[in-house]
Amino acid sequence: MEESSIVKYYLRKIIVAGLVILAVLWVITPFVISILYAFASKTDYYSPNILIPLHYTLEHIQKLLDLGATRAIINSVIVAVITIIISFALGLPAGYAFAKFVFRGKDSLKLLIIGLRMFPILVIAVPLVTLYIRLGLNDTLLGVALAHTAMALPFVIIISSSIFAGVPKELEEAAMIFGLDRKGAFFRITMPLALPGLTAAAIFTFIMSWNEVFIASVLTLTNRTLPAFILTSAMAAPDFIKFAAGFIMIFPAMVFVFIARKYLITMWGITLK
Amino acid sequence: MVDVHLKGIVKRFGKTIAVNGIDLDIRDGEFIVLLGPSGCGKTTTLRVIAGLEKPDEGRVLFGDRDVTYLPPRERNVSMVFQSYAIWPHMKVYDNIAFPLKIKKFPKEEIDKRVKWAAELLQISELLDRYPHQLSGGQRQRVAVARAIVVEPDVLLMDEPLSNLDALLRVKMRSELKKLQRRIKVTTIYVTHDQVEAMTMGDRIAVMNKGKIQQVGRPDEIYLKPANVFVAGFVGTPQMNFFDATVEIRDNEIILDASDFKVRLPRDYLPVLQEYNGKTVIVGIRPEHIYPEGHAPTTAKKLSWIEGTVDFVEALGSDTILHLNTGSMILVVKISGSHHYEIGSKVKVALDLSNIHVFDKESQVSLLYKRQREVQLS
Numbered sequence: 164m165e166e167s168s169i170v171k172y173y174l175r176k177i178i179v180a181g182l183v184i185l186a187v188l189w190v191i192t193p194f195v196i197s198i199l200y201a202f203a204s205k206t207d208y209y210s211p212n213i214l215i216p217l218h219y220t221l222e223h224i225q226k227l228l229d230l231g232a233t234r235a236i237i238n239s240v241i242v243a244v245i246t247i248i249i250s251f252a253l254g255l256p257a258g259y260a261f262a263k264f265v266f267r268g269k270d271s272l273k274l275l276i277i278g279l280r281m282f283p284i285l286v287i288a289v290p291l292v293t294l295y296i297r298l299g300l301n302d303t304l305l306g307v308a309l310a311h312t313a314m315a316l317p318f319v320i321i322i323s324s325s326i327f328a329g330v331p332k333e334l335e336e337a338a339m340i341f342g343l344d345r346k347g348a349f350f351r352i353t354m355p356l357a358l359p360g361l362t363a364a365a366i367f368t369f370i371m372s373w374n375e376v377f378i379a380s381v382l383t384l385t386n387r388t389l390p391a392f393i394l395t396s397a398m399a400a401p402d403f404i405k406f407a408a409g410f411i412m413i414f415p416a417m418v419f420v421f422i423a424r425k426y427l428i429t430m431w432g433i434t435l436k
Numbered sequence: 437m438v439d440v441h442l443k444g445i446v447k448r449f450g451k452t453i454a455v456n457g458i459d460l461d462i463r464d465g466e467f468i469v470l471l472g473p474s475g476c477g478k479t480t481t482l483r484v485i486a487g488l489e490k491p492d493e494g495r496v497l498f499g500d501r502d503v504t505y506l507p508p509r510e511r512n513v514s515m516v517f518q519s520y521a522i523w524p525h526m527k528v529y530d531n532i533a534f535p536l537k538i539k540k541f542p543k544e545e546i547d548k549r550v551k552w553a554a555e556l557l558q559i560s561e562l563l564d565r566y567p568h569q570l571s572g573g574q575r576q577r578v579a580v581a582r583a584i585v586v587e588p589d590v591l592l593m594d595e596p597l598s599n600l601d602a603l604l605r606v607k608m609r610s611e612l613k614k615l616q617r618r619i620k621v622t623t624i625y626v627t628h629d630q631v632e633a634m635t636m637g638d639r640i641a642v643m644n645k646g647k648i649q650q651v652g653r654p655d656e657i658y659l660k661p662a663n664v665f666v667a668g669f670v671g672t673p674q675m676n677f678f679d680a681t682v683e684i685r686d687n688e689i690i691l692d693a694s695d696f697k698v699r700l701p702r703d704y705l706p707v708l709q710e711y712n713g714k715t716v717i718v719g720i721r722p723e724h725i726y727p728e729g730h731a732p733t734t735a736k737k738l739s740w741i742e743g744t745v746d747f748v749e750a751l752g753s754d755t756i757l758h759l760n761t762g763s764m765i766l767v768v769k770i771s772g773s774h775h776y777e778i779g780s781k782v783k784v785a786l787d788l789s790n791i792h793v794f795d796k797e798s799q800v801s802l803l804y805k806r807q808r809e810v811q812l813s
């Protein structure tokens with residue numbers, strides 16, 4: 164009886180570990196392949212006998228950067244940052260209101276906001292372009308950022324409302340008893356407590372904007388963001404250039420996520436293992 | 437330092453009425469305890485006083501200042517929340533110092549006061565920790581420390597000792613009480629622990645279902661409960677209640693309680709006259725029933741009945757007898773440790789000068805309604 168339960172215990176551990184390894188491999192393999200091939204020398208890449216390249220080069224990356232990827236990366240960062248700023252400026256107050264106040268039509272309004280996310284972006288692409296031309300926003304980074312904001316806003320509202328709702332109302336009330344007004348209580352109590360969650364929301368917003376290709380391609384011609392640039396220029400190029408493009412796409416996002424994640428974990432001395 | 441007046445406070449949450457018409461006058465510097473069962477509206481009352489909740493009806497006055505619609509920060513109150521509400525992103529020190537920082541106290545003064553409060557609540561060695569590194573009882577003490585470092589006009593405490601171990605709780609009770617005496621701050625203290633209420637309160641307001649049942653000094657609440665609820669809620673073991681019919685013949689009062697009859701002293705005549713032939717609720721505390729040999733010599737008006745021992749709780753300091761008198765159980769408390777055989781017959785005396793009589797319908801005490809007292813010889 165005793166023995167069999169020990170066996171069961173370890174068997175279960177082994178199975179869980181196996182599944183975890185499988186899941187990690189599933190996620191990580193494409194990364195590894197595209198990173199390897201992004202730096203593989205041309206001959207290694209085309210040699211049918213070599214699976215893992217032996218000679219590495221920065222040539223492909225350099226070529227892409229020369230072609231305009233540098234500019235596109237900067238554009239993408241600008242668009243993503245503007246998107247975060249606008250969607251947070253609009254979304255946080257809305258999220259706070261949803262979290263802390265009871266008002267008429269709250270639930271239907273929430274549903275409507277989530278419903279917006281189901282709206283296929285394809286449908287509005289053409290009207291959006293016409294509208295942008297009229298407003299003089301076509302082919303501008305602000306224009307792309309505004310479109311991305313529209314996509315990110317429902318997400319920011321819903322997520323931030325649940326983050327704010329997760330901060331017990333007594334914490335703010337205590338601050339109000341001890342001398343702060345509602346605004347002070349928000350900035351000195353709720354905001355710092357919500358920051359880890361909001362940082363996560365910012366990461367998601369960043370990645371959404373960083374990855375978004377369709378609207379960015381439709382709305383811009385010269386001011387391409389990175390995915391739009393890659394779609395139009397790199398896709399006609401040889402395969403190793405495509406892998407290099409993939410790497411350029413992944414790399415900044417990965418760095419950003421790692422930094423933000425570390426910030427999340429070390430906040431308030433709370434270590435999440 | 438201010439006197440607090442609640443005038444007809446009503447607070448509803450949707451369909452539930454949390455507070456249903458509370459009138460209470462609290463004196464300057466008084467320590468008043470709100471005592472009542474879970475869900476009776478204690479926290480809500482406190483939140484109305486603090487300004488965290490606007491009453492649907494009624495007014496809150498601090499002195500002669502109407503504060504009903506003032507935000508909390510303009511009331512100069514301090515509060516210990518039932519859920520502690522200490523801020524997770526600040527170390528213990530900063531939690532306690534925060535109210536002082538907002539009020540722009542000089543740095544040395546802040547430091548002095550934080551250390552003093554930490555000392556008092558025995559959390560000095562925890563000042564450098566974050567709240568999530570504390571136990572529940574330690575967090576609660578941080579909440580108390582934070583509330584007492586400022587000098588508020590009114591100190592509100594919502595079950596501030598509920599999570600401490602028995603020893604520490606007793607110590608904290610006296611520390612808080614001493615502190616309150618010294619700084620003379622008007623204190624409204626919520627608890628559902630009657631021992632806490634009895635030992636700490638200058639006066640106790642017993643609440644039930646959103647209403648105040650009785651306000652009075654602890655001894656008044658205990659000895660002269662105004663209704664069945666107060667009589668039953670205060671005191672352990674609970675007061676014995678039984679129905680009895682009043683029979684008055686030739687100026688003699690007999691309470692006929694199916695299992696036994698009790699002849700009451702003449703003194704009860706004025707209050708029971710109009711109840712002749714009617715049923716009333718009779719109450720008597722377990723310590724006012726004496727087994728043979730345990731009646732204090734001072735007790736004069738006794739009425740003897742007999743019962744069978746059903747169950748014995750030996751607590752060491754006290755012995756609790758459950759006595760079957762036929763169709764009901766009488767609980768009897770004897771101080772000291774005594775042995776009783778289960779199933780044995782025991783004669784006990786009801787102390788008639790400590791008997792309570794309540795109206796069957798309204799459950800109001802016939803003896804102590806409107807503070808009317810029976811003069812017993």
Ligand SMILES: Nc1ncnc2c1ncn2[C@@H]1O[C@H](COP(=O)(O)OP(=O)(O)OP(=O)(O)O)[C@@H](O)[C@H]1O
Nearest residue numbers: 449452453454473474475476477478479480481628
């Ligand atoms: N925000 C709220 N929304 C709805 N109902 C509420 C709210 N706050 C309190 N109530 C209800 O009002 C009543 C009184 O609650 P309150 O918190 O004042 O009780 P309490 O006496 O403090 O109880 P406890 O001893 O359990 O803390 C309860 O029935 C409770 O369910």
Ligand SMILES: [Mg+2]
Nearest residue numbers: 478479480518
């Ligand atoms: Mg409560």
